[in-house]
Amino acid sequence: MSKNLRITNNKFIDQTSRISFKFDGKTLYGFKGDTLASALLANNIHLVGRSFKYHRPRGIMACGSEEPNAIVQVGNDASMTEPNTRATEIELYEGLEASSQNCWPSVNFDIGAINNFFSPLIPAAFYYKTFMWPANFWKLYEYFIRKSAGLGKSPTEPDKDIYDHRYLHCDVLVVGGGVSGIMAAKTAAKNKLNTVLIDDKNILGGTTLFQKNECFKINNSYSSDWLKKEIETLNSLKNLTIKTRTSLAAYHSYNYLLARENLTDHLCLNEKKDKIRQRLWKIRAKKVVIATGAMERPLIFNNNDRPGIILSSSIKKYIDYYGVKCGQKVSLFTNNDSAYETAISLNNNGVIVNSVIDIRDKTNSLIVKQAEKLGIKIHWKSSVVNTNGYKKINSIEIMKLSDNGTAVVGKKIKEECDCLAISGGWTPRVHLFTQSGGKLKFRNEDNVFLPDKTDLDQISIGSCNGDFELDEVIENSVNLINKFLKVNNNDYVNLEIISSKEIDKKNIWLLPSDKPLGKTKPFLDFQNDSTANDVKLALREGFKSIEHVKRYTTTGMATDQGKLSNMHALGIIAETAGVKMGELGTTTFRPPYTPLTFGAIVGRNIGEFFDITRRTPMHDWHVEKKAEFENVGQWKRAWYYPINNENMNEAVQRESKAARDSAGILDASTLGKIDIQGSDTSEFLNRVYTNAWSKLEIGKCRYGLMLNEDGMVYDDGVTTRLSENHYLMTTTTGGAANVLSKLEDYLQTEWPELDVYLTSVTDHYGTVSICGPNSKKILSKVIPDLDLSDKEFPHMSFKNALIDNIKCRVMRISFTGEHSYEINIQSSYAKSVWEKCFDAGKEFNITPYGTETMHLLRAEKGFIIAGQDTDGTMTPVDLQMDWIISKKKYDFIGKRSLYRSDTIREDRKQLVGLLTEDPKEILEEGAQIVAETNKQPIEMLGHVTSSYFSPNLNKSIALAVVKNGKKLKGQKMFVPMKDKTISVTITDTVFLDKENKRLNA
Amino acid sequence: MFLINCPYCGERDQSEFTAGGEAHIVRPKQPTELSDDQWAEFLFMRKNIKGVQLERWNHAHGCRKWFNMVRDTSNDKIHAVYKMGEKPPIK
Incomplete structure (x- = not known):
């Protein structure tokens, strides 16, 4: 070093x-x-x-x-x-x-x-x-642009660090631990308000913490010494929690705020180990005090971006706080008084101060006089017109400003330096205030946007509220805090404050140079490399809105969100366009204030905690049998059960054949189950399903189709009448929650007079489904007492039964077209019943099958899956399911929409079957269907919704929606693929057992 | 994130609720007697105003009850909540 x-x-x-x-x-x-x-x-x-x-x-x-x-x-x-x-x-x-x-x-x-x-x-x-033309070259351009753009490198492996989320509730949240923030926190805590003070630095105190200047004193000591004592007293306050290294990221409505606390980023590698790295605090505060201070503006002049050109206040912090000299020979360039504080600090620490270049004509404030007394040279009414030095600044060129400030005049002076301090005045940090929905006002005298109107219980105090002088900060903050917290704090009333006052103000957004504008590089946004010239070009090209100029030039769009560049961009736009800055407004400040790590955002919700995983009671059995799983919503469903290294296709072909040849067993526990009770249940079902329910006898089941009010198919399932006023409705696996909430909605808001109660019982029961010609024999082994004759227990009926003295419900219903039963039993017994059925079926080669086989089997029968063969644009008529629409019922959800001019169109897309010319050819789901192949552009008539190779029919089958499909039966169509065109014929949707003989086999 | 005063449970975070669109749109009692235009008016047309709006909300991850809210969409201020079937407390 x-x-x-x-x-x-x-x-x-x-x-x-x-x-x-x-x-x-x-x-x-x-x-x-x-x-x-x-x-x-x-x-x-x-x-x-x-x-x-x-x-x-x-x-x-x-x-x-x-x-x-x-x-x-x-x-x-x-x-x-x-x-x-x-x-x-x-x-x-x-x-x-x-x-x-x-x-x-x-x-x-x-x-x-x-x-x-x-x-x-x-x-x-x-x-x-x-890179607009030719359009299809973009792929090529993009590769090179992406390569040359971008900042750092992303990690390639998962983050090993631990992150955390926590909630925090408080009476008062104070953001910012400078003078005003400390005063607010102390006042609130002393008045028994549960208070939290956060600051993004590792230590409280802001910039006053290292202010040792005769021009800034409180009660006869340096402001820094006074503040240090204040900070010491904070520790004794009971109601105050202090969080340093915590940066406020977002301020949302209703005083909901997000703050990121860095817990281990400052620790050495072995101390970090196994500790939480960052914690995201979700804060709900009754009152919020914003005391985020202000940040110094740069100055915009030719070549203002060289290494060694540093904000004046930062140079001061480096010397006064870190004890680091940014250079040995420093020049300072300013339009305000604060650079003089830096000059004095540098001078006192033995750094050569070349001169202060001040654009103002002359000023006589306390601090300027002090600098002059120390012999610091000042170039009044001057500007830096250029800087030199490639990898680090080595000299600057100074010229006098013309009277109106738009040009430079006279002789050029060259001054050698290894560091240039720049100060363009101060910008209040109003980001959080605007994030919260607050409206800003503009103060002309020093060109700042200040907090104005807000709907939330919050105040901004200190320099983020436009108070830049020490005495103003203290006096105004005390008044605002007392009023806001409705307290009377006299701690800060009779302080003796010495504070140098800035008397003269002058601002030039874009400083003139001796060179024409096109030949200079006055950087505005240092990170995105946009210059004042770019902004002017955008205006010449016709962009007027600040939001458009921002996007066109990318000014303010880098990772710093233009913290340093926005004000100058606004200033230059206003000046060039001849409008007032207050009327121009600002761009929108969006959260987060500083970038957040993805880790902090997701917290513990990673890996298996990313989302809820729902497993059926038989899950472990499927795992044991090495099933592959499919995600259906949050459920893990057995997809297929490969044996001896089978791939999915082989397993599914075997399972499908076995289910029809002898017996198959399916875990249907994930189907949504809603228990419905009440004296008006049958009327309720009449209103929510398309078919009639009044005549459903006790002990019988019925399939129902549910529509949206717009007439489109929403969900389907079988509902069973368990007793007089007690029904069990099943829904699709994915639709369960939505169906329940939709039914609740109608019950609570449209039909409150109905005596109906809904309870979700999906998780309460496990469901074992056995199908195939031998299912009856298997069930008779499991429940010997139950009469399974067609007369006593026909298709679409239900029986209460006992298995090992445990009550269960057995439904004879079928989604495969086979003779089949579903046993519903309390979840905790479902696995043992499953195993019992499996053991009983062994002699019949009972084959467990997963969702893929289930889909194949139902497609052979032309049964739809809501959400696969329907997409929210299909009516029951489109599905060729006219039979399920009751003609007698006066009303049901969606009925009126079934004869809107659009829904009665004959050429709507309708569900049809497809057979490929080559029975071995399997269509791709989602593939488009066309009527001819040699015309361009070609009309897309529809698409394939379900497609399988049926082992039971030994040919490929598919369901599809095709425009006017009902009338096209027998017609030839084409499915154009990337490498070939497949010929298909439109057929009926039912491919197997059209007479439903197998149901009673 | 809003703080919503559920008429049944009290103040809760917005994350417990789902929004259900404009309130006081009554499902016609005799839909069959409506013209396509009248039915479309009920089915599709919503005001979506900037300003004070009457809305339906559901305490989905709580009591599961639907209720109504008076909310200013321009600043998200919730002026009142009231139960289903009740008249809005302000004009």
């Missing part, structure tokens, strides 16, 4: 604990308390990255979250590396490894820098304009 860049009498950095770290592969040293940025500067490293578009050398520019340039990659582990982190926010720890981004092969020699020489050829929206 360059010794002469560190001052040794610094109290904030522990200079006894040396830390080693690596930057771009080189081992360097810093101290505990350093940020990566301060440690790099102490090592005289300014060049830390290359700019996004022109690959210009860029250095550290700020000291906090607004840093646009010093964006680095941290860590080189494939699972833990993190791109786009701000060196100014990374606390140094032993073993830290960081590297520059957006440069190849190295930051010192970057091939992409050639873009800088071509920069006149790469104006705003260059990519949009250039």
Whole structure:
């Protein structure tokens, strides 16, 4: 480390604990308390990255979250590396490894820098304009553009760190631990309000913490000393929780806020281990105090982006807080008083201060007088017109400003320097206020947007509310806090405050140069490399809205969201377009305020906790039998049961054949089950299903089709009448929750007079479905007492039964067209009943089958699956299921829509069967259907919805929706695929057992 | 995220609720007697105003009850909640 860049009498950095770290592969040293940025500067490293578009050398520019340039990659582990982190926010720890981004092969020699020489050829929206034609070349362009764009590298392996979410409720949340935030938190906590104070730094105090200047005193001591005492008293307050290293990410309506707490990012590698890295706090606060302060603006002039050009207040923090000199010979360029504080700090610490270049004519504030007394040279009414030095600034060129400030005049003075401080005034951090829906107002005298109207219980205090002088901050904050919290706090009333006042203000958004505009590079957005010239070009090309200019030039769209660039962009637009800034408005500040890691966003909801997993009671049995599983909503359903290395097709062919030849067993537990009771249930069913339910006898089952009010098929299933006023409805697996909520909706809002009660019992019962010609024999072994004769227990009926003294319900219903039974039994017994059925079926080669076989078997019978063969645009008539629409019922959900002009059209898409010319050819689901092959453009008549090879028919079968399909039976159609065209014939939807003989086999 | 005062359960996070669109659209008692236009008016037409709107909400992950809300869509301010079948508490 360059010794002469560190001052040794610094109290904030522990200079006894040396830390080693690596930057771009080189081992360097810093101290505990350093940020990566301060440690790099102490090592005289300014060049830390290359700019996004022109690959210009860029250095550290700020000291906090607004840093646009010093964006680095941290860590080189494939699972833990993190791109786009701000060196100014990374606390140094032993073993830290960081590297520059957006440069190849190295930051010192970057091939992409050639873009800088071509920069006149790469104006705003260059990519949009250039890579438009020919359209199909985009694929080619994209590859190269993506390669040359982008900042850091994403990790390639899953993140090993642990992240956490927690809720927090409080009376008062104070955001920001500077002077005003500390006053607010203390006042609230002392008045017995449950208070939380958060700050994104590792220590409270803001910038006042290191303010040791005669011009800023409270009760006769430095403002920093006064504040330190205030901070010490916070620890004794019972109602106050302090969270440092916690950055407020988002402020939503109803005072709901998200804050990210860094717990281990500052610890060395072995201390981090097994600890939670970051925690996302979900905060609901009764009242919110925003005390987020202000950030310094840069100045916009030619070549204002070189390494070594740093915000003035940041240079002050580096010297006063970190004890790091950003340079040995520093020049300062300003339009306001705050650069003088920096000049004085530098001077007091033995740094050569070349001069202060001030665009103002002359001013006589306390602090300026102090600087003059120290012998600091000031160039009044002057501007920096150019800077020199490729990888680091080595000199600046100064000229006098004309009276109106639009041009420079006179002789050019060259001043050698190794660092240039810039200060363009202050921008209140109103981001959180606007995120919360607050409206801003504009203050003309110093060109700031300030909080104005809000609907929430919140206030902004301190410099984020436009108070920039120490005495104003304290006096106004006390008044605002007392009023907001309805308390009377006198702690801060009779303070004796000395504060230098800024008397003269002057602002020039785009500083003039001796060169014409096209020949200069006045950077606005340092991270996205857009210049004032780009913004002006956008205006010339006709863009007027600030939102459009932003997108066209990408100003303010980088990872820093334009924290430093937005105000200047607005200023230049307003000036060029001749409108007032207050009328122009701002772009929208969106959360998060600083980027959040994906880890913090997802918290613990990863891997198996990503979503709820629902398993049937028989799940373990399927696992034992090595079933493959399919996700159906949140359910894991057995998909097929491969034996002896079968692939899916082979397994499904075997299962399907076995189910029809002898017996199959299916886990149907996932079907939605709704228990319906009440004296009006049959009337209710009449209203929600298309068919009639009044005459359904006790002990009988009926299939029902449910529509939406728009007449489109919504769900289907079998409902059983268990007793006089007690029914059990089944729904599709995926539709269960929606059906229940839809039925609840109608009951509560349209038909509150009906005596009907709904309860979801899906999880309460497991369902074993046995089908096939031997199912009857198997069931008679499992429940010997039950009379299974067709007369006593016909198709579509139900019986109560006992298995080992456990009550169960047996339904004789079928989704395969085979003779089949479904046993519903309390979930806890379902697995044993399943096993019992399986054992009983062994002599009949009972074959477990999964959802894929179930789909194949029902397709052979032409039974639809709601959601596969329907898509919310199919009426029952489209499905050729006219038989299920009751003609007698006056009304049911969706009835009126069935004869709207659109639903009675004859040429709607209708469900049909398809057979391929070559019976071995299996169609692809989703494939398009056309009537001819040699016409272009060709009309798409429909698409394949279900397609299988049927082992029972020994041919390929498919269901499809085809325009006017009902009338096209027997017609030839074509399914064009990528490599061939398949000929098909439209058929009936039922392929097997049209007479339903197998149901009673 | 809103804080919603369920008329049955009290204040709860918005994440427990689902929104059900405009309130007080009564399903016609005799749909068969309506013209296509009249039926379409009921079925499709919603105001979606910027300003104070009467809405249906369901405490889906709570008591499962439907209720109505007076909400200003321009600033998300909830002026009142009231039970199904009740008249809106403000004009």
